Amino acid sequence: MGTDSGDLRGSVPTPALVVDVAAAGRNHATALSLLGDDQWLRPHFKAHKTTALAAMQGGERVRGICCQTSAEALVLAKAGFDDIMVTNQIVDAFALDELAAAARLATVSALVDDAAHVGLLEQAARKAGRGIGALIEIELGMNRCGVDPDGQGLIELAAMIRRSPELTLDGIQAYDGHVAGVADPRDRRSRAEVSAATTRRAADRLLDAGHEVRIVAGCSTAHMPFVAELGVWTDIQAGSYLLMDGAYGSYGDLPFGPALWLEATVIHASAGRFVLDGGLKHLAVDRGPPQWAGDMNAVTRLSDEHCVVAAPASGLSVGHRTRLLPRHVDPTVNLHQALWLVHAEEVKPVAVDGRRIAFG
């Protein structure tokens, strides 16, 4: 990705998120090549919320899809996707209605870590008139959701699900997001091995109690370099690998290349800096400011609709275009109505159609 992109001037308005389709395809092939025996990729839709991209994430080693909200599940079901795992607890009544609507169209599962979730999923299944799969989430040290992998709650929830005529026990959700956040490859791997051992222990406890554990789901793009060696996980819920971002790119060991940038126009240039027409409403900054292709640390300020880049000799003036690399792909794509897919000479906008369905 160079610093100027005049070739998109006639076809793409700025600020716009642009996808290099060939680079995304290479990333997908790489991800599939890293899977171990008895492992499938279950791409995470939350990363891009775009069914046109999800449709490109196929292959023999892909099993279903996962997403983070009931709204995403419904969009996927309506678009013809099947085997949709919502990697979240669904509690709000409106969200449960969305889940039921999705379950009418496709095989759907969701997470539980509390008896209340079991009851709510049962209600959704009754509303759908079809069974819903349940995975018990275990807590691996992220301090978010999940039950104690060594506690009695795991066994009790499994029994409760098995007793339900509306639900099937699909397995375990074991997501260690705190490990995905570790940049150092060796440290990350050793922590992931701890997660794997804990997950194996929880799975064994369910097996010992007479339950089947068909699915052990979890991991992330950051686990991919050693996911085969980790074993235990059957369904790898990576999402960011497809488009990549600056945060993961800085890890150094992830074998995926950037396939997404913000195309922006220079609206001001003066001594020592230029200003672009993309800001906080186009780029998520929870993992830091975006990176300018010409100098990765030159972004000094973001406002709603401005990005200030300190670059004394950029050669850019008003009207030029350039590229910013988002630091965090998932919430950045969420800011856009469309992605612009670039493939060879073709440029095509596609809707980010998995954003929350209108209230109306």
Next chain:
Amino acid sequence: MGTDSGDLRGSVPTPALVVDVAAAGRNHATALSLLGDDQWLRPHFKAHKTTALAAMQGGERVRGICCQTSAEALVLAKAGFDDIMVTNQIVDAFALDELAAAARLATVSALVDDAAHVGLLEQAARKAGRGIGALIEIELGMNRCGVDPDGQGLIELAAMIRRSPELTLDGIQAYDGHVAGVADPRDRRSRAEVSAATTRRAADRLLDAGHEVRIVAGCSTAHMPFVAELGVWTDIQAGSYLLMDGAYGSYGDLPFGPALWLEATVIHASAGRFVLDGGLKHLAVDRGPPQWAGDMNAVTRLSDEHCVVAAPASGLSVGHRTRLLPRHVDPTVNLHQALWLVHAEEVKPVAVDGRRIAFG
């Protein structure tokens, strides 16, 4: 705003942004009461991008409206608003087409700080078949856009605009966003007085060169406590005052109350924490994490669709609802398709209709 909000359970899905209409109305009345002689409020649409709210920001002391993008200007023009000032430089060809479309429907102005902007605005005006107003932006130390208030460029740009048959010279844009970011009231005020002196100097230079300076635009919600004493500015571009946010609320001296919260559902509760169904895709974090009404510093982690709150004795369990106060209103509202207006017993969703128009 309390910590539980069961009264919205039947009408508002979570996560949802809710507006207390009465509180917003009080904020608007307060803002109007603070204006000096020869000052008007020109509400900033970028704060909420919602024409239903902009329609409530009227009054005798209100003059037109301002916005930050051509897309917002077009939405406003289509909704029947007039005297629309785009407080930004418009450069991209698609954006200029939007500006021209807005100019066909309403009186429109935009900023210039470079000869290139003058030429581009002229093209847009010719496309619209109607004149466009131009304000010269001066640089007050924010290090973003604008010309040197003491330099020759200011005078040259004014002459260039005056020579153009398509443009009118409306005045000066003088926005000191770096001052708006100063929390300490005394420090903020003394810096704003420096901005005012610089702005007065630039205006006088234009007057001396034979130009009229009808509008001096700028300031922010953070300037409101002393905006009358500052003088010089005619059009006060405050936006956040209407709904307020945690960042401005922490200043202590701003006479506006919170009128916006994220309604969220507890999806997990365990020892020491609970987890809500709103995260990075519902709350902007560029000025810090949201604040939970029960303990303003208890939010420990945000993921795409989760907010973890460390609160050992919250009494909240799965299915309860509670409220988060966004830290930065503008990019937070930008994440939502709808706002839920609560007024007395009535709850009504309205579209955040100023978000970028679809690419199609």
